[in-house]
Amino acid sequence: MKKKRFQKIYIEIINRCNLSCSFCPTSDRPARMMSVDEFAKIAAQVTPFTDYICLHVKGEPLMHPWLGDILAIAHQNGLKVNLTTNAVLLPEKHQLLLGETAPRQISLSLHSLMPIPCIPGISAPIFRMPLILPGLLQ
Template sequence: MGTAFDRAIKGDSGLTGVLTRGSELFFWAQAESSPDLHPSESPGMFRKTYIEITNVCDLSCSFCPKSSRPANMMSAHLFDHILSEITGISKLLHFHVVGEPLNHPEVGEFLRMCGDRGFRVNLVTNGRALQRRGKELLFQPALRNVSVSLQSVGPEAVDELLQLLESVRRFHVLARDAQGPEISLRLWALKPHGDQERLATTLHLISSVFGIERQRIDRALGQLSHEHRTVLVLHEFEEMEYKQIAKTMNCSIGTVMSRLFYARRKLAALLADLKKPDRQ
C-alpha cells in the first residue's frame, strides 16, 4: 500500500493530499498542507477515513478554517480511485472536511459506489439542502449516519434554527419510515464557560421540535449502570469499535457486546412511551 499512497501524495492520481492523524485517514483534492498531519507510509487499518468530496459550501462560518483553494467537486473517477486505494484498510468513511457534501451533484452516486464496495458512510451537513436533496439519501445501504451541524446558525437566529430543526425533523420521519440512516445533531464549537445560554436555548428548541423530554432522557441514562452507560456512549457517540472499547474498558469483546445489548434494551424500555415525531 505504501507505493500506492506515495503515488497519490505525489499527485499521480490527481490528489495532492493523503494524510493521517492517529487512526484517522484524510483525502483531499487540491489539498493545503496542515502542520498537525503527516503523509501516511504504512497505514495499517484506519478507524475512520475522511473524504472531502467538495470544498464548496454555501455558508461562511467563523469556526471553519478559511481556504484559498479553488472551488472543486471531486470527480467520480477520482472517488472510485480512492475507494480502491483504501479497500482493506478502512471501512468507515466520513464525507466531511471543509465543504458541504450535499452541494455535490453526485453524492447519491458516491453513496451507491460505497455500498457496492462494502463501506459505511457518515455524512456531515449544515442541513440547508436536506429539504431539497434528502430523498437521495434514503434507501442507501452504505449511509450509516447523517450528522447535522447546528453550529452554522448564529446564537441570535432563533427563527432560522427553528426552520432548520423542522427540516431535520421532517427528514428524520422519512428516514425512520424508510429504515434509513440515523440522524444526529452537532453543536460542537462551544466555549466551556461562555455559551451556556446558547446551549440551553438550543436544547429547548430541539426538545420542542422533536417532542423530546430531555430531563427524562437524562434520568434514564442515569439509571444505567456505569458499565452500561460507558459502553453506550463509547459505541454510539464516540463511534468506537468493539475492539477499541474492550481495550478502553479492560474487558473482552464479548463483554462489550453483552453490555451494549443490555444497555440498549434497558434504555429503550425506560423511554418506550416517549412522544414520537408525527408522521407526514
C-alpha cells in the first residue's frame, strides 16, 4: 500500500463562528462558506495525498448549512473526517454527526471550565451544563 504524503489536511469550510472567544484571533476577511461543489473538487484533489481531513481552521463547521453533504462527499472519497467544534450546536446537530457519514473524530474546543461571556445565554460553567452529547455516550 502506498503511503500518503500528508498525515492530514485542514480544510476551512466556513470562516465564521458563533462565539467570540478571546483565544481565537480576529480576522478582517469577509464571512464565507465553501460551496458543496468547491468541497467536492477539493476532496477529489486531496484524496491522493491523505486519508484524513480536518474540518476546522477559523470557523465553526457545525454552522455550515450543507455539512451533511460535505460529510457524504468526504465519505465517498474515502476521507476520514476529524471535526473540531465549540459544542454549542451539538444538541441540534448530533443526529447528523452520528449518521452513516459520521466524522471519525469530534474534538471539543472549550474556552474555559468557568462561566464565560462569549457564549450568549449560557451562564453556567460548560462542564455543569446539561449533557449535550446524548447519543454519543450510548
